[in-house]
Every structure is written in C-alpha cells, then in structure tokens.
Amino acid sequence: MSTVQEEAGFDVDKFIEESIKRIRELNIDKALAAVSGGVDSTTAAVLVYRAIGERLLPVFMDTGFMRLNEPEKVCSLLRKVLPTLELIDVKEEFYRELEGLDDAETKRKTFRKVFYTVLSRIARERGCNWLVQGTIAPDWIETRGGIKTQHNVLEQIGLDTRREFGFRVVEPLKELYKDQVRMVARRLGVPEEIVRRQPFPGPGLLVRCVGRFYPEKLEVLKVANDIVERSLENLDLSQWFAAIWEDDHMLDEELTRFVREKTGLDVEVHIFMKARGTGVKGDSRVYGPIALIRGNVPEDKLYRIYLYITSRRPDIAHVIYEISRRERGCYFIAIRAVITSNFMTARVAKLPLDLLKKISDKIFEKCSDVVAVGYDVSPKPPATIEFE
Numbered sequence: 100m101s102t103v104q105e106e107a108g109f110d111v112d113k114f115i116e117e118s119i120k121r122i123r124e125l126n127i128d129k130a131l132a133a134v135s136g137g138v139d140s141t142t143a144a145v146l147v148y149r150a151i152g153e154r155l156l157p158v159f160m161d162t163g164f165m166r167l168n169e170p171e172k173v174c175s176l177l178r179k180v181l182p183t184l185e186l187i188d189v190k191e192e193f194y195r196e197l198e199g200l201d202d203a204e205t206k207r208k209t210f211r212k213v214f215y216t217v218l219s220r221i222a223r224e225r226g227c228n229w230l231v232q233g234t235i236a237p238d239w240i241e242t243r244g245g246i247k248t249q250h251n252v253l254e255q256i257g258l259d260t261r262r263e264f265g266f267r268v269v270e271p272l273k274e275l276y277k278d279q280v281r282m283v284a285r286r287l288g289v290p291e292e293i294v295r296r297q298p299f300p301g302p303g304l305l306v307r308c309v310g311r312f313y314p315e316k317l318e319v320l321k322v323a324n325d326i327v328e329r330s331l332e333n334l335d336l337s338q339w340f341a342a343i344w345e346d347d348h349m350l351d352e353e354l355t356r357f358v359r360e361k362t363g364l365d366v367e368v369h370i371f372m373k374a375r376g377t378g379v380k381g382d383s384r385v386y387g388p389i390a391l392i393r394g395n396v397p398e399d400k401l402y403r404i405y406l407y408i409t410s411r412r413p414d415i416a417h418v419i420y421e422i423s424r425r426e427r428g429c430y431f432i433a434i435r436a437v438i439t440s441n442f443m444t445a446r447v448a449k450l451p452l453d454l455l456k457k458i459s460d461k462i463f464e465k466c467s468d469v470v471a472v473g474y475d476v477s478p479k480p481p482a483t484i485e486f487e
C-alpha cells in the first residue's frame with residue numbers, strides 16, 4: 100500500500116537519510132542556527148542537529164518583530180527538540196536601523212542587512228563558521244524572480260556569504276515546498292504546535308506594519324494581531340493575521356461611480372494615501388495602491404466588486420472592505436485570512452461579516468488608537484498574501 104508521501108512523489112525517510120549524509124559530508128566544525136519557531140527554520144535546525152549533534156548552536160533572536168509574547172512561548176516549545184537553544188534580545192539594534200523607513204523593499208533589505216550583521220557577530224563570538232537556514236523553494240523562486248526580497252535568500256542571488264558575513268550557509272530544505280517540510284518535521288519529532296503553525300514571514304511584523312515603521316505602531320499591531328489570530332484559530336485557515344497602516348484615504352470619484360453603475364450598490368471606493376501594498380503579476384513584483392470599499396455590501400458581492408475595481412485599475416494591489424469605523428483614532432487595521440495549499444496562490448477565506456464585526460469590536464476595545472477595521476478581499480495572484 101502506498102503512503103501519502105509516496106503518492107505525493109516525495110519519500111520522507113529517503114530525504115532525511117540523504118540530507119543527514121550530505122550535511123555530514125560538509126565537515127562542519129561548528130554551525131549556528133537562527134531558529135524562529137516557524138516550521139522551516141526549526142526543521143532545518145533539527146535536521147542538522149541529527150547530523151552533527153551539539154556542534155550545532157541554535158539561537159532564537161528576538162528582533163522585536165515577533166508576535167505578542169511569542170519569543171518566550173516559542174523558546175520553551177523549541178527546547179523540546181533543541182535543548183540548548185539560547186534566546187538573544189536584539190530589539191534595539193533592529194528598531195534603530197528601521198525606524199522611519201517606509202518603502203517595502205527598503206524595509207526588507209534593511210531587515211536582512213541588520214539580521215545578518217547581528218547574526219555574523221553572534222557566529223564570530225561563538226566560533227561558528229557555518230549558518231543553518233530554513234530556506235524553502237518558494238523563498239528563492241520569488242526572490243530570484245524579483246517578486247520580493249526574502250530575508251533569508253543569500254547564495255541564490257549570488258551573495259558570497261563567506262566574504263560578506265564570514266560564514267557558509269547550509270540549507271537542507273531548499274528544494275522543498277511547505278507541505279513537504281511539514282512531513283519531514285513530523286518524521287523528525289518536531290512538536291505538532293510548530294508543525295501546524297501558520298507561516299510567518301522572516302522579517303516578521305515589519306512587513307505587516309505597512310508604510311513608515313516606528314515602534315508605537317508595531318505595539319498596536321501586536322495587540323490587534325493577537326485578537327485576530329485567536330479569534331480565527333479554529334477555522335482551518337491557511338494563514339490569518341492583522342496588518343496596520345495610517346487611516347489616511349481619499350474618495351476616488353471615478354471608481355466609485357463605476358462600481359455603483361455596475362452593481363447598483365450604494366458604495367464608495369477610497370484609496371489610501373500613505374499605505375501601498377505588494378502584488379505579483381506574472382513573474383514580477385508590483386507595488387501599488389490599496390483601495391477601500393465603504394458601504395453595505397452583501398458578502399457574496401464582495402468578490403465581484405473586487406473584480407470591478409481591479410479591472411478598471413489593475414495597478415491596485417489590495418482591496419479592503421471596511422467592516423467597522425468609529426470617531427477617534429489614527430490607525431487602520433486590515434484583517435487577512437487566506438486558504439492555500441502551496442502559498443504561491445491563495446484564495447480569500449469567506450468569513451461571515453458578523454464574525455468580522457465582533458473581531459473589530461474587540462480590537463476597538465483593546466486598541467484606543469485604531470479608528471477602523473477592514474477585511475482584505477484580494478486573492479493571490481494578483482495580490483501577495485502579505486502586504487509588503
């Protein structure tokens with residue numbers, strides 16, 4: 100009888116066995132693994148741990164861009180498979196370098212620079228000349244295609260890591276897709292909480308702090324995101340989270356007229372002035388405006404309106420439907436929830452509007468600076484799952 104992985108054309112045991120053999124052949128003296136608690140970096144570290152034992156030093160870098168209380172929670176979970184894991188607080192350095200930046204790619208590139216500067220310092224201090232990374236296939240495919248700078252893609256874009264950072268890179272999962280990584284993780288005994296965790300971008304909440312970054316905005320996002328994650332955790336979604344930006348938008352009269360004509364609905368279409376979002380078109384990356392639909396729209400008409408807006412204005416990267424608004428506050432919170440098997444394409448989860456309203460109420464209650472909450476109705480492609 101064939102196993103699930105054989106049916107999918109992937110033999111987990113053979114992969115593990117061959118990876119361990121290949122890692123041993125590298126003659127690694129001492130390697131550093133920066134583990135984030137995501138399934139990719141954890142699985143990569145555990146695989147190398149199996150191959151070289153305690154010559155692997157696993158560290159968890161608290162960059163400040165993790166979710167609410169996540170560093171402590173994740174570390175205690177990770178120590179079940181990586182008992183020597185060390186937690187290192189590097190928040191200040193990250194905030195200092197990133198504060199005030201607003202362009203998505205500049206933020207990603209700066210995050211990557213700080214990340215590897217800090218990491219190579221730690222590696223030097225600990226005498227490690229190898230770095231373990233949990234890079235998987237979509238990471239480098241998208242970076243090489245110019246869609247987005249994944250923070251962990253180095254060698255595939257021609258960076259000489261030995262010269263730049265003083266270490267060589269080992270990436271045992273670089274040919275795998277997410278579902279294959281999960282199979283490997285389970286076979287290696289990685290705790291189910293980690294295997295099933297939704298994916299989290301390398302630069303963390305930085306890419307959900309849309310536009311200009313500053314620490315106060317991040318703190319509001321952490322609280323709102325925690326509410327969103329908890330409220331949707333039992334719905335079998337692939338990825339769900341909150342993003343934040345300044346609630347600064349203007350009515351687009353032309354789009355509003357067009358959508359009203361097409362649907363007969365009394366809606367307004369606005370465009371955010373400060374926030375822009377990322378999308379994918381063919382093989383390249385686009386960075387475009389974010390539109391906001393305001394007014395009463397039946398759930399089953401939202402996608403149609405999305406199509407009208409983006410057919411008229413293909414430059415618009417994400418379309419958000421406003422769920423609730425109040426008088427005071429300066430931030431807009433967008434809820435994102437998608438269903439996907441490979442994260443290269445994704446559809447928007449059809450969440451009941453009354454559930455989204457309840458979540459908005461909770462956000463208003465806990466975050467006094469939030470003025471409005473919306474739901475992202477954009478599929479991937481042409482939008483990306485993240486906003487930056």
Ligand code: XMP
Nearest residue numbers: 249250298299300301302442479483484485
């Ligand atoms: P996008 O936004 O490109 O995201 O549709 C696809 C999937 O990749 C995750 N993602 C990242 N993962 N480093 C990562 O390890 C990154 O820089 C990064 N950016 C996006 C995203 O959360 C989604 O699951």
